[in-house]
Amino acid sequence: MEAIFNVQSKFALERGLSKIKAIRNENYKRHGTKSYVYLLNRFGFEPTKPGPYFQGASFHQRGLAHPDFHEARGGRVHKKKHLKKKQTPEGATDPNGTETGEVGAEDQQNDSEYLCEVTIGTPGQKLLLDFDTGSSDLWVFSTELSKSLQSNHTVFNPKNSSTFKALTGQKWQISYGDGSSASGDCGSDDVTVGGLTIKNQTVELASTLAQQFAQGTGDGLLGLAWPSINTVTTNGKPTPANTPVANMITQEDVPSESELFTAAFYSERDANAQSFYTFGYIDQDLVTASGQQIAWTDVDNSQGFWMFPSTSSSVNGKAISQSGNSAIADTGTTLALVSDDVCDALYKAIPGAKYDDQQQGYVFPMSTDVSSLPEFKVSVGNTQFVIQPEDLAFAPADNNNWYGGVQSRGDNPFDILGDVFLKSVYAIFDQGNQRFGAVPKIQATQNLNPPSNQ
CATH class of the missing domain: 2.40.70.10 (Acid Proteases)
Structure with a gap:
């Protein structure tokens, strides 16, 4: 790896490459349920936990419109999914509502x-x-x-x-x-x-x-x-x-050793840390600071994603086997979505945590001390990485509870590891070698105070 670092460093110096600041959007407002609804739309999965939002089906007829009708008749019928929400007749969202409505811009982040x-x-x-x-x-x-x-x-x-x-x-x-x-x-x-x-x-x-x-x-x-x-x-x-x-x-x-990009995200609770991307080189200082070698795993790009094996998780050292499981690393996702078994094990280890039907997600008390949060790990290939405790508290759910940063992936066939996971690692997307690499990047001090933009 040292030889590769040397080639990248020389290339970056010769070409004047620099880190690209990932500027924190001052207008971004964290909201747990809205972020989850955004992912329901983005990936189209069906929730397996109760709540107001679900994937509804509508049927479309393919064919020519008959002159006596105002819609297509004949041809093949196909079914299309649309995200819906349950409502009471008055229009207020209600997980037990008997009417359904459309999902608008106000419902998602x-x-x-x-x-x-x-x-x-x-x-x-x-x-x-x-x-x-x-x-x-x-x-x-x-x-x-x-x-x-x-x-x-x-x-x-x-x-x-x-x-x-x-x-x-x-x-x-x-x-x-x-x-x-x-x-x-x-x-x-x-x-x-x-x-x-x-x-x-x-x-x-x-x-x-x-x-x-x-x-x-x-x-x-x-x-x-x-x-x-x-x-x-x-x-x-x-x-x-x-x-x-x-x-x-x-x-x-770029030279063959530099066919990659990297991402380093930091929590907005850490005012002095600057999130960034690099193209064509790896930040050696972050790798050295981790005290570990880069953990590499091959990527399956058959679906277009950065997908890799993620066959184990653990909560406070207790292993959860997930034979054949895969995950994607997704910078366009804020939350981390995992299987229901993993979600249940994680939140059972947090005192006072519960599943909230109304918010369609797991929540836990704001009174929780960071020291009482469990050590939660997910694997990248054969290596497990901790999701730092402060990122388990994603956003205020109400005056008393946090909306959890880890939520159910529903019937989606793979985990979606967004920023909640990526803030705990330095992520390396090696496109030339079709592999994903990571080293841990945990903040020395964990902070559960709400971010300043809440």
């Missing part, structure tokens, strides 16, 4: 906890983007949007870039289970992250945008998953575009 500066075009236009290892589109707010949707955002103007080229016939669209979507056309341009410039990168320009996206703070998203789940089409046929990291590799912008 649509803002990003961290934003990173990216430069696009010549001369460079600087935008704040959400870096997301759970998706693969690089899309931005553009001048093709209506003025009302552009409000409070930095907007990319392709006409002001001499290196922008329109990609004729290419379109893109992202959508979620609540029906919200964003879409538009595509071009290519120079994209610079942390001093590394990627030429001819596909940039997806938003021309339509759901209100919930517009209400967020960032100016778009930079996907860091694998290109296979990119949504670009050419003349209606899927033609996934390369992500910046994939282009970084195929265009040989």
Whole structure:
């Protein structure tokens, strides 16, 4: 590993690479249930625990509209899932409600906890983007949007870039289970992250945008998953575009030892710690500070995610075997979602913890002392990592309880390890070698005080 570090250090110095600050979004408001509902939409899983939100089905008829009817008749019928919520007749959310309603923007957390500066075009236009290892589109707010949707955002103007080229016939669209979507056309341009410039990168320009996206703070998203789940089409046929990291590799912008990126997240409770990403090199100081070698595990990218084996967990040293289990590392997710068995074991070890039907999640008393929280570990390959106690307290659930940072994955077939997990490790996404690595990064002092932005 020392030889690889030397190559990376020389490359970073020669190219003037730097850490990309993951800027804490001052407008981000933590809310446990809204974050969980966002994940229900993002991944489309069915909850296995009671609560107001569930995946409902609607049936769509494919076929031509008969002149005597106002809807399609004939053809194949297909079922589509939509997130719904149970309600009382008056409209108040009620886990035992007998009516169902639509899930709106107010039900979910649509803002990003961290934003990173990216430069696009010549001369460079600087935008704040959400870096997301759970998706693969690089899309931005553009001048093709209506003025009302552009409000409070930095907007990319392709006409002001001499290196922008329109990609004729290419379109893109992202959508979620609540029906919200964003879409538009595509071009290519120079994209610079942390001093590394990627030429001819596909940039997806938003021309339509759901209100919930517009209400967020960032100016778009930079996907860091694998290109296979990119949504670009050419003349209606899927033609996934390369992500910046994939282009970084195929265009040989980096040496073979540097075909990676890394993420170091810190809690907002720790005012002096700066979260960051690097592209093309590993921060050796963080690895050295951990006192451990990097724990590597092979990645299964067949679904487009950073997926790896995670076959064991433990609570206060008591092992929970999960034969065949997998997990994904997802910077676009705030919570950590695990199996019901693991959730039950964790919260049974926290005095006063309970499952709250109304909030559709586990909660525990704010009076809990950090020293009484259990040591909870999840595995990356063959190595277990502690999720630091302070991140088990995700957000105030009410005046007396915390909403837990670890929640049920429902019927989703794999764990989703978001920021609640990633804040405890230094994460290394080695795309060239198709592996994921980590070392522990635990804060010396644990703090359960609510963050200042609550």
